[in-house]
Amino acid sequence: MIVLGVDVGGTFTDLILADLDRQRLTTHKTPSTPENPAIAVVRGLEAICEKGEVEIAQIDGLFHGTTVGTNAMLEHDGAVTGLVTNEGFRDVLHIGRHQRPQHYSIMQDLPWQNRPLIRRRHRHTVAGRLDAQGKELTPLDEDAVREVAHTLSDQGVEAVLVGFLFSYVNPAHERRAAEIVSEVMPEAFVTTSSEVAPQFREFERFTTAAMSAFIGPKVRRYISELQRSLHDRGLRGELHVMTSSGGVATPEMIARKPASTLLSGLVAGVRGGAAVGRHAGADRLITLDIGGTSADIGIVVDGRLTEADARSASIAGFPVMLPMIDIHTIGAGGGSIAYLDRGGAFRVGPESAGADPGPAAYGKGGNQPTVTDANLVLGRLAPKDFLGGEMQLDLSAAQRVIGALAERLGRTPEETAEGALTVLNSNMANAIRSRTVQKGIDPRDFTLSGFGGAGPLHAAEVAGMLGVRRVLIPPHPGITSAMGLLTADLEYHALRTAFAVKGAVDHDRLTGLFDDMETELSGIFDRDGVPPEKRRMLREGELRYVGQGYELKVDFPDGPLDADALETVWREFHDKHRAEYGHAFEAAPIEIVTVKVRGIGEVDKLGTPPEVAAGGAVEPVGQGRCVFRVNDQLSSFETPYYDRSALPAGHAVHGPAILLQADSTTVVQPDWSFEVDRYGNVIMSRDEK
Structure with a gap:
């Protein structure tokens, strides 16, 4: 079984080819083509098949995360x-x-x-x-x-x-x-x-x-053209598209409900981070997916992706009543532009240099200072080892644009570059606080997982700002979102409005609503060819105290919903209300507002990753001058560069260090250490003081 995950980002399109039988992975990154994302998908498909020595016709399934609908909303x-x-x-x-x-x-x-x-x-x-x-x-x-x-x-x-x-x-x-x-x-x-x-x-x-109608023609046209292009290149495997709820759906379902893709390209990252965390023994996880234009933040509690509630689910400021994973996105990425606003304040993002022309360091004509340029000036990126040596970075161009900004600020280029990173990292730390501290969650109880092309560059510093002492960097951080696509099952949802109050519930009617929804979803799975033994039906409901304006989601048991079965539902609602708001009204009447069924159709996907062989000490492949802030002072360190692919399980090093690989670069700060676990994850921990 050979499957391909393709995640289209603002700067790069990431691909991972997995031979599930031989547990063999091949990864690839190619520049995105914003004018037509399908072009980059097809180019990447051809390149990764050549790299992995696989014929396109051998691929059994292609799993795709798209931002077409998201961008249509954000750009109106x-x-x-x-x-x-x-x-x-x-x-x-x-x-x-x-x-x-x-x-x-x-x-x-x-x-x-x-x-x-x-x-x-x-x-x-x-x-x-x-x-x-x-x-x-x-x-x-x-x-x-x-x-x-x-x-x-x-x-x-x-x-x-x-x-x-x-x-x-x-x-x-x-x-x-x-x-x-x-x-x-x-x-x-x-x-x-x-x-x-x-x-x-x-x-x-x-x-x-209205959102579904607004983005519908563009999404439907894109999926149709992509299918045709893939078929013309010989792909015979099925195309599946990631949905906002964390599952995947067929093109036919996406054509009917295009709004289900509004978070398609973002959810895959959280899924990938959760899968990596599960194998690394971290079931309480903050995922930080930093790409070229944005940073996407997700929360995983007890191995389960946190879902958005009706009060906060929105896209581009418009409320959304669809199942969605709770993801918070800010304009912070490798292409984010550093500048002085009209009031003279130093800002970083949300404007981005994008993929074209991109940062000045890309050598494509970019003339504005970006986060990538700042990292290069500080020595945290190796000019000759970007994308595994496939792309050379222009250090002199980065120094020129950072230097011009430094002159306006009256600072040195190093101070300006480090200041840009501090502003960006502070923005991300504040965004994480809004999803944790402001919701009664202590981020210090979590592991922070940094991935995306720029996540490993910034993860340790963001974690330090939050008091998080453990950071997890996946084996292939730059393509973790693409990997997340290969961990998803088919997932569809059905919903009914119930309006049933405790003490006056028509138990037969309530049971019938769930039965009808399960029959509806079974019909969809029949059309998709999912056998009954690979289907799961998960019951949910949205409840509130009578008179409240918003609901909380509660799981419902299988089978007939008699009075005894509903007692577990009432108790869970009280518990959830207490956890969310700090109190519960045990004697108040509860109302079931809506009931839902989440249908899961299991597909072949990535399982436990292959283990990395243990070994002795590994020598650096080089070293360079890197600048870090230590004890509120900028200091220069001769920093070793390691080839991450050569690091064996159990290998441990005190920072500072730079880990080089084709899809990303990991920065280990001077006050941090790292160790490689048996699955190739880099586990960073803050040194005790």
């Missing part, structure tokens, strides 16, 4: 989208809710008003109404729907969302309206709110579905 570069909704509700997408991101600011940015996904001229209403129980009050005006569809077509609309009140109870009106729109506009991407997010709360449901 989606399709011209239209809306068909109930009379009187044309402006639900604009009004939002009474809550605001910043309660007391009159200047705050409200993206759904300032950058609407669907402009008002493209929002139309029709007669037709259901009540809260899903019963028809007013028949759907099909002639009006057809007329609206013609209007949208004349307006050049490329995607249409059909969103009606109470469709999460009864989707009949939405489905019929969507059929009519598709008849009139056969080339348009048409979706319904009940298909994307069948939950109550009109604003969030409509907004989530």
